[in-house]
Amino acid sequence: xxxxxxxxxxxxxxxxxxxxxxxxxxxxxxxxxxxxxxxxxxxxxxxxxxxxxxxxxxxxxxxxxxxxxxxxxxxxxxxxxxxxxxxxxxxxxxxxxxxxxxxxxxxxxxxxxxxxxxxxxxxxxxxxxxxxxxxxxxxxxxxxxxxxxxxxxxxxxxxxxxxxxxxxxxxxxxxxxxxxxxxxxxxxxxxxxxxxxxxxxxxxxxxxxxxxxxxxxxxxxxxxxxxxxxxxx
Numbered sequence: 001x002x003x004x005x006x007x008x009x010x011x012x013x014x015x016x017x018x019x020x021x022x023x024x025x026x027x028x029x030x031x032x033x034x035x036x037x038x039x040x041x042x043x044x045x046x047x048x049x050x051x052x053x054x055x056x057x058x059x060x061x062x063x064x065x066x067x068x069x070x071x072x073x074x075x076x077x078x079x080x081x082x083x084x085x086x087x088x089x090x091x092x093x094x095x096x097x098x099x100x101x102x103x104x105x106x107x108x109x110x111x112x113x114x115x116x117x118x119x120x121x122x123x124x125x126x127x128x129x130x131x132x133x134x135x136x137x138x139x140x141x142x143x144x145x146x147x148x149x150x151x152x153x154x155x156x157x158x159x160x161x162x163x164x165x166x167x168x169x170x171x172x173x174x175x176x177x178x179x180x181x182x183x184x185x186x187x188x189x190x191x192x193x194x195x196x197x198x199x200x201x202x203x204x205x206x207x208x209x210x211x212x213x214x215x216x217x218x219x220x221x222x223x224x225x226x227x228x229x230x231x232x233x
Contacts, residue, residue: 002223002224003152003153003225005044007154010051013054013159014027021054022054025087029091031084038219039093047119049138052074066134070135077129077130085097096124100133100141116150143200144200146206147200157219158210158211159213161176162210162211165177178230207231207233209230209232210229
């Protein structure tokens with residue numbers, strides 16, 4: 001096992017499965033089953049940040065007040081966090097959902113030391129509401145939470161097998177990049193994570209690994225340290 005504690009970033013779109021919007025709970029169960037297997041096999045400590053793009057994208061709603069739009073997006077991430085948490089419970093995994101905005105009736109309020117304690121006890125911790133502040137993406141939340149809990153790496157689970165020189169769906173000449181530095185990601189505007197998230201990882205010496213979550217077994221390969229996806233450090 002190469003990593004003891006990881007921060008896994010899952011997009012909201014990944015939870016919608018074949019649907020265009022909302023949650024495909026069967027797909028959520030598939031994702032959580034693979035995470036459970038890796039956790040039980042290797043004892044790795046896992047924290048998860050979920051996006052909310054399957055419900056809402058704040059930046060695309062240009063006619064709305066940005067703060068209001070981002071707050072709606074935070075509620076979307078909370079719905080996803082609760083769904084992922086429920087899937088883990090059905091699979092018999094101890095889990096806690098923490099939110100960056102206080103919602104005491106449905107989840108714990110995020111407290112770093114409490115999250116750290118949950119992880120030490122073998123629980124999976126799911127972070128909702130992003131950072132709890134508007135104008136920051138869930139990628140930035142992933143970088144921030146990774147720094148706060150001293151994660152060894154940020155795992156960016158995507159629908160492609162790494163970072164490419166261009167969008168491989170649009171450009172047939174796009175080539176995969178195996179290794180990059182944080183500053184190269186920023187300078188080349190590769191859009192792996194937004195610049196704020198990448199800079200935060202760079203400043204705190206947190207590597208990023210971008211890999212395809214749709215291939216079963218890839219998460220185990222990542223934890224074992226196999227060279228898949230694109231490694232940013």
